[in-house]
Amino acid sequence: MKLDKIVLIRILGVVVVAIIILSVFFVSHRINNDNITYNKIVSYVSDNYEMLENFSYSEIEKIKSSNDKPEIRKQKEEEILKRHLGENTIVTRVYAYNENVLQFYCGSSGFLDAGTYTGFYFSRDDKPYAFEFNNLLPKAEKPEYTCGFEGFYHLTETTGSTEHTRLEYILRDHDAEKIEEKQATMKLIAEFINAKYGEGRCVLTMSEQYRNMKEKILPHFEVVTYAENAIRELGGEPVSEAVRGGTDGARLCYMGLPCPNLGTGGMNAHGRYECITEENMEKCVNVVIGIIKQFAK
Numbered sequence: 001m002k003l004d005k006i007v008l009i010r011i012l013g014v015v016v017v018a019i020i021i022l023s024v025f026f027v028s029h030r031i032n033n034d035n036i037t038y039n040k041i042v043s044y045v046s047d048n049y050e051m052l053e054n055f056s057y058s059e060i061e062k063i064k065s066s067n068d069k070p071e072i073r074k075q076k077e078e079e080i081l082k083r084h085l086g087e088n089t090i091v092t093r094v095y096a097y098n099e100n101v102l103q104f105y106c107g108s109s110g111f112l113d114a115g116t117y118t119g120f121y122f123s124r125d126d127k128p129y130a131f132e133f134n135n136l137l138p139k140a141e142k143p144e145y146t147c148g149f150e151g152f153y154h155l156t157e158t159t160g161s162t163e164h165t166r167l168e169y170i171l172r173d174h175d176a177e178k179i180e181e182k183q184a185t186m187k188l189i190a191e192f193i194n195a196k197y198g199e200g201r202c203v204l205t206m207s208e209q210y211r212n213m214k215e216k217i218l219p220h221f222e223v224v225t226y227a228e229n230a231i232r233e234l235g236g237e238p239v240s241e242a243v244r245g246g247t248d249g250a251r252l253c254y255m256g257l258p259c260p261n262l263g264t265g266g267m268n269a270h271g272r273y274e275c276i277t278e279e280n281m282e283k284c285v286n287v288v289i290g291i292i293k294q295f296a297k
Helices: 002-028 038-047 049-053 058-064 070-085 129-135 176-197 214-220 222-233 248-253 278-296
Strands: 093-096 101-109 116-123 152-160 165-172
Touching (some): 049 070, 129 165, 129 176, 165 176, 214 222, 222 278
């Protein structure tokens, strides 16, 4: 019994020592600069933009490829950073993300691989590298610069990580030939980027979403006449306007069901203030009833 207590005490002693060693190890390997916030990085880049723009990675590259011990390389790199970016720089390491973009590492919080890394990417041309595709599109053919029957390229979503960036567009035009021209332009830009940076750098996929319903409605224009008659019966005057977006009616037209769009009286479509009044909805219901009555005769 006495022997068991001695063994137990020794085991507990070993466990305590192990815990102390591990604690020291984790504390010594805790990633520093855990007080670096998003706002602090934005402020730093804004205040030191000229130094970042003139920063030469070649010195860092020579150190990284040298045969010096890791601690010596790190010390030399820190000296270069302070010399080029100032004594109070928040940057602790620099990596070449690609030939146009540098990755500035500012530390992180947490332990080892469980930490959250903090830093920023910097491009000398002052625009994200992945947006070169977008910058090559005709700038005058964006939604905000077009109106009426003019077509456009509309960037709807951007997602990305350190390895991939995904840009999603919709192409709109009332003229089928012009849509094909826009598709050809995007293919040409993709080919240019792949020729410049290497095959497979830009992957372009396109699928049909909406087309102009006009070519399907004209052979069955009586469906428009029914709607116009219903509106006049209710004391209104029908107005036809160009719609620059895609609609369910367009999809139905190309599925074999001619389907012109009836205005619902809604306002500020696709915006945060999109709305419709109860009175306008009632009028739209009455128009639909009027169309049904014509078919019922």
